[in-house]
Amino acid sequence: MLTKYFALMRRSLGVMLEYRAGVLIWMLVNVMPLVMLAVWFSLAEDGPIGGYAQADFVSYYLLLTFMRQMTTVWVIHELDYDIRYGNLSIKLLYPFNPIHAYMSDNLADKIIRLAVLIPLGIVAAFLFPMMRYELTPLSVALMLLTMAAAWAMRFLSQYTFALLAFWVSEAQTLHEIWYAVWLMLGGMVAPLDLFPAPVAAIAKYLPFRFMLSFPVEVMLGRLTADETLLGLAATAFWLGAMIVAYRWVWRRGIKQFSAFGA
């Protein structure tokens, strides 16, 4: 399986390198965390807000930018199109589940992003010496693990929404609703601690947090050991639920597939 992934990723990289400018532009449009940083940075000029000083916002949002980049998923556009225009047929002929073809394509993109983001991260460390993270081997390992889980959840949820295209033509519109909630409750517009207590209490357990901000929270060192463990359990729960949901929808959808357009 690994050989297959490498072969597919190699080809995806080839395609991306044909469109060098496009890849960079797509990276640049994912700057919403930086916009939010500018907003909160100026608001916190006169003193900390809800326990977040300017330096905390910088630490939070710069790492969130990294998470946002590393968990970027666009599979809904591709899969929805492939289903409705019958192009899925080509991938269904491969002797494996087509999800691997889409996943390897997305992972190839992450290689390119890392190559751009690592030098940028080093520059940022010099420009913003006020960044503070909990830099222990454990927290870094946990961050990498929860980041991988965040990517998997983003991918699976989008993939499952795209599979709805087997029945409806508006799969992308349905996903927009999910996406909007993710922006709100995933820690993008504000760190979840800053939400009104009742909202924060619920958002803490919803899947959206584990699809973006949780790895950042781990690195900021603001979580107690119990909170971290609870977060890991919730991540495992939601990831498992998404795998089950994906399988269920896939098995039914594929029977529905009518391979139009050819």
Add this chain to the structure above:
Amino acid sequence: MPGSIPIRVQNLCKYYQVHQKEPGLVGSLKSFVKRKYADVKAVDDVSFTIDAGEIVGFLGPNGAGKTTTLKVLAGLLYPTNGVARVLDFTPSERRAAFLRQITLVMGQKQQLAWDLPPMETFLVNAAIYEIPDDQFKKTLAELTELLELAPLLKKQVRKLSLGERMKCELTAALLHRPKVLFLDEPTIGLDVTMQTKIRQFVAEYNARYRATIILTSHYMADVTALCQRVIVIDHGKLLYDGDLKALAEKIAPHKLVRVEFSQALDGQRLEEFGEVVKMRGQRAELLVPRDATSDVAARMLAQLPIADVTIEEPPIEDVITRVFEQAARARAERGEAEEEEE
């Protein structure tokens, strides 16, 4: 022994639910509030078997159900009813062992990555189909020779001509040396020379690997060159399954007699020999009942100033058109009864 028959289809049905809409804005609004659906019987109770090494032509007008049948056999679609077995697998289960032994080439769909040279896709397929390195090199070398690919391998796919691209599509589809090939309009849009090349290639592949092949094409030349046996379907129903020649004999009770006279001739003198379909100068074409052809030809030679005479089967296109016309008439006769039922 059932294992020796690679393709078995029994009472296969595939119905689509199609959402119907009146044209225009009012139609759109109506359909937004309440959708009307209709069942379309793309494949309706079709049965046949195909032996190992056979090349079978699938004939039928657009929308007859040819492509749908191929897609069911390749595992892309679930049948609504009936049984399809290919290489003793149920295609819709899409087992890896099954998919590694078949291929489906669609003249209108492509698997090559548009922005990269075809070689990149070949390498990906080598990994996906787990083709051993030496076998990959050998097969690629063979295909490169047969299809004259050498100058194309490193060119971007988007810069290839349609014919060049089709050759590369075929290569990508055959690198894993499938035992069963479904070729859906493999020559569509190609010029005559390229059509001939693809045809020769399919015949060569069939001979070399004893592959079982189902081919659909709108170009009768593809079918006459490659297939002894044809399966004719229309409106999802199987109309004919058997020898291509026998079909001509069954459907077209006439043969075509072409004559060239040594001097100009009054057309009316020909009427007694058969139905005159063309008369120009000293050449004429007559339809003569199949059984009487040799008799008529002998009489013509004896009674008319003839320079040359040939006896031919009527063009296969005409035969096929006739099959569909007969089927349409039969449907029309049944049609009224069906509508009353609804």
